[in-house]
Amino acid sequence: MNRWNRVRQSVRFKTFMSFLRNPKALTGLILFSLFILMAVFAPWIAPYDPQATIFAPLEPPTWQHWLGTTGTGQDVLSQFIWGARTSLSVGIGAGVLSTFLAVLIGMLPGYKGGWVDRVFDTIANIFLVIPGLPLIIVITSYIHSAGPLVIIAVIGGTGWAGGARIFRSQALTYVSRDFVVAAKLAGASDLWILFREILPNMLSLIISSLMFGTIGGILAEAGLEFLGLGNVSVISWGTMMYWSDAGGSLLMGAWWWLVPGGLGIAIFGMSLALMNFGIDQVTNPRLRDTAPPEKTSRRKSRKVRSDVIHG
Amino acid sequence: MRYFVQRLGFLLLSLWAAITINFVLPRFMPGNPAEAMIARYQGRLSPMVLHSLEIEFGISNQPLWVQYGAYLQNLAHGNFGLSITYYPVPVIQIIANSLPWTLGLAGTATVISSVLGVVLGIIAAWRRGGKLDTVLPLITMFTTALPYQWLGLLILYVFGYLLGWFPTAHAYTATLTPSLTPPFIGNVLVHAILPASTIVITAVGGWLLGMRNNMINTLGEDYVVFAEAKGVKDRRLMFMYAARNAILPSLTGFGMALGFVVGGSVLVETIFSYPGVGYQLVAAVQNEDYPLMQGLFLIIAVSVLLANFIVEMLYGRVDPRVRRGGARA
Amino acid sequence: MVEDQPVLDVRNASIAYQTARGPVLAARDVSLTVYPHEIVGLIGESGSGKSTLAYGIMRLLKNGARLVQGEIRILGRDVYAMQKEELRAFRWLHMSMVFQSAMNALNPVLTIEDQIIDTLQSHQPQMTRREASLRARELAEMVRIDASRLSAYPHELSGGMRQRFVIAIAIALEPALVIMDEPTTALDVVVQRSILDQIREIQKVKGFSILFISHDFSLVAEFASRIAVMYAGRIVEVSASGLLDGDSLKHHPYTVGLWNAIPQLRARQLTLSGIPGSPPDIQNLPSGCAFHPRCTLADDTCRTSVPDRWSRGKSVIECHRFEVEEGATHE
Numbered sequence: 015m016n017r018w019n020r021v022r023q024s025v026r027f028k029t030f031m032s033f034l035r036n037p038k039a040l041t042g043l044i045l046f047s048l049f050i051l052m053a054v055f056a057p058w059i060a061p062y063d064p065q066a067t068i069f070a071p072l073e074p075p076t077w078q079h080w081l082g083t084t085g086t087g088q089d090v091l092s093q094f095i096w097g098a099r100t101s102l103s104v105g106i107g108a109g110v111l112s113t114f115l116a117v118l119i120g121m122l123p124g125y126k127g128g129w130v131d132r133v134f135d136t137i138a139n140i141f142l143v144i145p146g147l148p149l150i151i152v153i154t155s156y157i158h159s160a161g162p163l164v165i166i167a168v169i170g171g172t173g174w175a176g177g178a179r180i181f182r183s184q185a186l187t188y189v190s191r192d193f194v195v196a197a198k199l200a201g202a203s204d205l206w207i208l209f210r211e212i213l214p215n216m217l218s219l220i221i222s223s224l225m226f227g228t229i230g231g232i233l234a235e236a237g238l239e240f241l242g243l244g245n246v247s248v249i250s251w252g253t254m255m256y257w258s259d260a261g262g263s264l265l266m267g268a269w270w271w272l273v274p275g276g277l278g279i280a281i282f283g284m285s286l287a288l289m290n291f292g293i294d295q296v297t298n299p300r301l302r303d304t305a306p307p308e309k310t311s312r313r314k315s316r317k318v319r320s321d322v323i324h325g
Numbered sequence: 326m327r328y329f330v331q332r333l334g335f336l337l338l339s340l341w342a343a344i345t346i347n348f349v350l351p352r353f354m355p356g357n358p359a360e361a362m363i364a365r366y367q368g369r370l371s372p373m374v375l376h377s378l379e380i381e382f383g384i385s386n387q388p389l390w391v392q393y394g395a396y397l398q399n400l401a402h403g404n405f406g407l408s409i410t411y412y413p414v415p416v417i418q419i420i421a422n423s424l425p426w427t428l429g430l431a432g433t434a435t436v437i438s439s440v441l442g443v444v445l446g447i448i449a450a451w452r453r454g455g456k457l458d459t460v461l462p463l464i465t466m467f468t469t470a471l472p473y474q475w476l477g478l479l480i481l482y483v484f485g486y487l488l489g490w491f492p493t494a495h496a497y498t499a500t501l502t503p504s505l506t507p508p509f510i511g512n513v514l515v516h517a518i519l520p521a522s523t524i525v526i527t528a529v530g531g532w533l534l535g536m537r538n539n540m541i542n543t544l545g546e547d548y549v550v551f552a553e554a555k556g557v558k559d560r561r562l563m564f565m566y567a568a569r570n571a572i573l574p575s576l577t578g579f580g581m582a583l584g585f586v587v588g589g590s591v592l593v594e595t596i597f598s599y600p601g602v603g604y605q606l607v608a609a610v611q612n613e614d615y616p617l618m619q620g621l622f623l624i625i626a627v628s629v630l631l632a633n634f635i636v637e638m639l640y641g642r643v644d645p646r647v648r649r650g651g652a653r654a
Numbered sequence: 655m656v657e658d659q660p661v662l663d664v665r666n667a668s669i670a671y672q673t674a675r676g677p678v679l680a681a682r683d684v685s686l687t688v689y690p691h692e693i694v695g696l697i698g699e700s701g702s703g704k705s706t707l708a709y710g711i712m713r714l715l716k717n718g719a720r721l722v723q724g725e726i727r728i729l730g731r732d733v734y735a736m737q738k739e740e741l742r743a744f745r746w747l748h749m750s751m752v753f754q755s756a757m758n759a760l761n762p763v764l765t766i767e768d769q770i771i772d773t774l775q776s777h778q779p780q781m782t783r784r785e786a787s788l789r790a791r792e793l794a795e796m797v798r799i800d801a802s803r804l805s806a807y808p809h810e811l812s813g814g815m816r817q818r819f820v821i822a823i824a825i826a827l828e829p830a831l832v833i834m835d836e837p838t839t840a841l842d843v844v845v846q847r848s849i850l851d852q853i854r855e856i857q858k859v860k861g862f863s864i865l866f867i868s869h870d871f872s873l874v875a876e877f878a879s880r881i882a883v884m885y886a887g888r889i890v891e892v893s894a895s896g897l898l899d900g901d902s903l904k905h906h907p908y909t910v911g912l913w914n915a916i917p918q919l920r921a922r923q924l925t926l927s928g929i930p931g932s933p934p935d936i937q938n939l940p941s942g943c944a945f946h947p948r949c950t951l952a953d954d955t956c957r958t959s960v961p962d963r964w965s966r967g968k969s970v971i972e973c974h975r976f977e978v979e980e981g982a983t984h985e
Contacts, residue, residue: 146588148625552761
């Protein structure tokens, strides 16, 4: 009981609660959870085998097939549910990888400073302006029919630059903060300071980097697979679009074959954006719907920060 | 001046990086893609062509630095090699034919989406909590997550096939001869509307949300409150005091935003069979025409880098702190 | 008599911030008058509500803060009864304000001259740019900056220069009241001194009234003719600065504490004493007199009941412990 009270008093819990009180954030969280559940429990939820070509082709939505059937007689709903697995895991995988690289490439040199920092910052800036999707397309075309893991590596490996710049500038502002200086004087190692003192303060940035990385990852994957650069026999929202376009679905008026994949991506992306919107409002007082006074809130946020550090 | 030199230096450095990535990729990718390609074309192309391809992609015993030198020298002379698909058309000629279409399409779409997004973002932030401010961010969260190809196909289906309002493919009607006459230009514009709208719809949200947040932050700045206190009228307050400052972070992120648009235009051009570099890139990828693919990627990267450089120069004009020395933004 | 019409008249004003747990009062039942040509100091610890009051007087409250009770009048006109455009035209013409942070009060992308001209032309649309430019030069001279600096951008100027230009903008339309919210806190001592001297000099020439907000008691005691002391959102004492001393029977114990915290250079021995404890959280105020937990004189009355307000002439005090003087009136 006592412990639960302590949790309830903790700043993080309060932040999380104020996140939940935001209707946009809550909607986002619910949508996001539904997608995740759908992907995890795909084998139990999907009404049919997604690959089985056993139904009448190009059947519009009916009670037997809520989202109709494909040109080869597969159940679109089952494909959509199974496709969520690939698309979400590739997207989230790419988001995690790019965020990890961004933290590594942005924060470490930013903290160390000097020429190492200048070199890495320049590299990040270059990667930022070299157009991502064309680069990904070129790389993937050299690798034939890339599977999901390779796609994660390519997307994550090229998409870290934006985050790296943000983490770097944040690390720079923290280097001279009192609590970091104090930890240094107390003899803490650089890694300890980075991961135990600085990183927790960037939690909201890391989460929003994960979210944007995931949206970007899903979109890039869908683009690659649509162009037929992925492994087209894997079921994902991207390959669903590929087959529906290759099968001329729209020419035959079979919109139900094309629509679900893209709509799934857009709604899932929106759920992440909604949650990110909520995080912004919790962490940036000015963006709050009804913000407390500027002065008090500034003091408060400082207090929150020191609580996070000491608590 | 220092700013100009600095940005020019960065431009040259990033150009070099793009060129080098292009050199490195086919040579260091697992499975030696270039060799695989040449093996596939064995017997279909003359031995002479195969040999020149071998040299171009480093399947020779020359040390890397010699290859790199030869590669740079070729580029300097505008020699991008010959396309395999359109053999023996030089890659540079395909680029010359397709680049204007992409510059026109992606360029126009970028200008429209950024101006539209920035203006709507300013208004949404200004009328904080109003109807527009409640609805617009929600809509844009959805539109920014729309896959380009999906939206493009639906737009093509609805406005091209079902309603028949706009042509469904190509940059202009095939029976017309390109010229700078009003009918031809009109024809080109009609063909560009659907692909451009696809890009604008997906790209406008990023600008809008970014500008709205910057604007809200700026509206809380002392200098805006001070200006309001001293009686500056709304319109001037909104644009000269708040928006002029709020737009600066959006401008620094321009290169990245343009990268997204260009990436999107690759997909959009493919869907609308729009004869730009994106369409050609996808065709080259599908035909494994590596010389063409390399040349196209390079030209896409160079265009984005140059556009970014131009915006950086504009940024210097908008922000006096950069123009007249002092703190670097 | 015209002379007696106050420039600023705050009557029973309360200002609340909207928070997740409901409204929180940052200023409670505040009454304060400033007469023509007068410099009134407003003193208090940070968080006591003095800046909130200043923004409230200017009707510039943001972020869910609003006037929930009382009136604020400038030259007899109710600031909160005005329409939007009326307020825009009135503000700065009759009352202006120097912000705490001169660093941030100037627009980084406009020249100083443009920002002064904006001020002038917003109120006098018929004024040509040329006339406005001439006036800007006059103003620069008045704050003793070379007119050539008018073409500079804020980042090209020192902190002192920026604050001088902010003052120039504040007096551009010769208002009757200038509120100065800690105008020199961000500056070093030497610059601080020279700016204060200049403010006083200009004030003598132009004759406007100043509401001078500060947490520096000695500075205000020297600068202002009357001092209002604010504690936890209330004005606990208003007194002529010449009458101030450490006599706890005549003044609020908090004022006495502030007084005793000033190093008295002329005194033979240097004795300094601070006020024990720390300022209260305005979301959770002590009962009775908000100062009682820190007051050495507090008794049960102080802990349970809010003290009455007594006034005599232009002086006011809110305390259970002082001796009621002859002629004091109970409000």
